[in-house]
Amino acid sequence: MTTPPAPAAVPAAVGGIEHRIEAAMPQLTPQEQRIAEFILDHVSELAVYNSSELAAMSGVSKATVSRLYRRLGFANSQEVREHVLARRSAGTPLGAAGAPAASPEGVAALLASERENLSRLLDALAGGTLHAVVTALVEAREVLVVGYRNSYPVALHLREQLVQCRGRVRIAPQPGQSLGEDLADLGEGDVVVLVGFRRRPARFAEILDAVVATGARCILITDPSGRALAARADLAIECPLESPAAFDSYASAMSLVSLVASAVLGADIRRGRSRIAGIDATYRGLAEIEGV
Secondary structure (H helix, E strand, O other): OOOOOOOOOOOOOOOOHHHHHHHHHHHOOHHHHHHHHHHHHEHHHHHOOOHHHHHHHHOOOHHHHHHHHHHOOOOOHHHHHHHHHHHHHOOOOOOEOOOHHHOHHHHHHHHHHHHHHHHHHHHHHOOOHHHHHHHHHHHOOOEEEEEOHHHHHHHHHHHHHHHHHOOOEEEEOOOOOOOHHHHOOOOOOOEEEEEEOOOOOOOHHHHHHHHHHOOOEEEEEEOHHHHHHHHHOOEEEEOOOOOOOOOOOOHHHHHHHHHHHHHHHHHOHHHHHHHHHHHHHHHHHHOOOOOO
16 A cells, blocks of 8 residues: 655745745645634634644644644644744734734733733832933933834834933934934943834844943843843843734833833922923924913
8 A cells, every 4th residue: 555645845834834824725625725724814823722622623634734734844733833932922913813802801811911011010120220220311411212113112202201301312213314323422421222122123232232332321121032132231121012912012111111201300300390391382482282
């Protein structure tokens, strides 16, 4: 009896499982296409369910699931699970069918996750890190806030809050600009806040080293994936980003911005109030902001 050949793997089986499925779809049997379509709608759940459970939920055999995995270049369901977990840890959005907030259970899960993230952040700040960061920002001659990609909105928000409290706060890089010009004039007495959440630029570690080389103090705001970089900075704060939703949550990061800016304002409340009053007067003179 001739042993049937093993199913062929997708040529150059690389990339996310969704891309592998799309490349392989024309070659799949109807049953394999059925489980493939199911997987595309439930990618995030592959980290939870084994082959038997996926087979039962999609209405195919366990052997079909295993055969599909081999076609996609995976040895078994454990390798698929590790693949999905690694991508999620790197910040890759892995959506499931239906939005998490579409049900009371989803809302409850989201709320519990945000509470946990905020609790972890506040616990990490309790050891004196917040005081050290605030002191550095208050005493700095100039503050440069740097952020790329998904870190840029948090960096911009931090700059917009700090500039209400003190002068000489800049954001970099400006749209379409490089960073070198912004680092050139920095030195001892200055502070750079480098915001670097996961899915950072490939050369982020070199950017951090370039900031440190200026002689300015470096405050790194990152997430658990950037923990190895923390030792290179003068101060580091870790914001949890975990979420039951497909995308990372930046609620803890935005809470940190509010907390830091409020503490900087409170460190010299008279100077801060005077600056805010002057800014508001300019707003009124230019009719820039409604209600001011």
